[in-house]
Amino acid sequence: MDKDKFIEMVGKVAIEYYSEYNILPSLVVSQAILESGWGVKHIENNIFGIKAGPSWPGKVALRRTTEWDGTRYVVKVDKFRAYDSMEDSIKDYLKLIGGSKRYEKVKKAKDYKEAARLIYEAGYATDPKYVDKLINIIESNKLYEYDKRAEPISSWAVEAWEWGKSEGITDGRKPKTYATREQVVTMLYRIVKKITNFK
Structure with a gap:
């Protein structure tokens, strides 16, 4: 990558x-x-580099790591969380x-x-x-x-966004990201269906 x-x-x-x-x-x-x-x-x-403490329920990998102990760098083996x-x-x-x-x-x-x-x-x-x-x-x-x-919704759009969530027009996630054509059509469809009781 x-x-x-x-x-x-x-x-x-x-x-x-x-x-x-x-x-x-x-x-x-x-x-x-x-x-x-x-x-x-x-x-x-x-x-x-998240380490696997006692509460970690997932897979673990052992690796050598270099840590600063306050006065010098030391090498030791430690447990790290492992992911799919x-x-x-x-x-x-x-x-x-x-x-x-x-x-x-x-x-x-x-x-x-x-x-x-x-x-x-x-x-x-x-x-x-x-x-x-x-x-x-x-x-x-x-x-x-x-x-x-990642900034929050613009103040002028809050009311409309909240309405869209409450009416099921949008799922309320990722307000600042771009919408695909599929998502735009889906939102328009939901709005038209709500207004006209289109079936």
């Missing part, structure tokens, strides 16, 4: 679940790039970060710089250069553009 495709794959899932977890897509993509070397050095589809696909890895990462009180501040970050700092301060990584590395990846690849695509 080339770099552009890797970015798009991770970014697409991050945008899809932004409204549920409030994790900036730029942070998600930059961590995936950094932790997996653009998806090349993943651990059994684990592209975030990279998409599963992204979804699990979002669930982990989005559902943990430990990372509560990350969900409230105003921008990617703050998000990078807060996730480091919450203890996600031990590398003292982690924040700078994430910011550099985001800026050099313009990943902040993904954050714009």
Whole structure:
């Protein structure tokens, strides 16, 4: 998978679940790039380097890892979560970060710089250069553009969007993404059917 495709794959899932977890897509993509070397050095589809603690019920992979112990880098063998696909890895990462009180501040970050700092301060990584590395990846690849695509519904469209959800015109997901012709026709069909009782 080339770099552009890797970015798009991770970014697409991050945008899809932004409204549920409030994790900036730029942070998600930059961590995936950094932790997996653009998806090349993943651990059994684990592209975030998430370790497998006692509560993890899924598959596990043992790997050597380099950690910063506060004074120096040390190499050790550790357990990591293993997944059937990279998409599963992204979804699990979002669930982990989005559902943990430990990372509560990350969900409230105003921008990617703050998000990078807060996730480091919450203890996600031990590398003292982690924040700078994430910011550099985001800026050099313009990943902040993904954050714009994940912004909440415009204030002027809230009423219409809520109506569309309540009437079954839309499923209420991904308000900022482009619609396919199939989706547009389906929404028009539902509107016409509702107005005219078309059968």
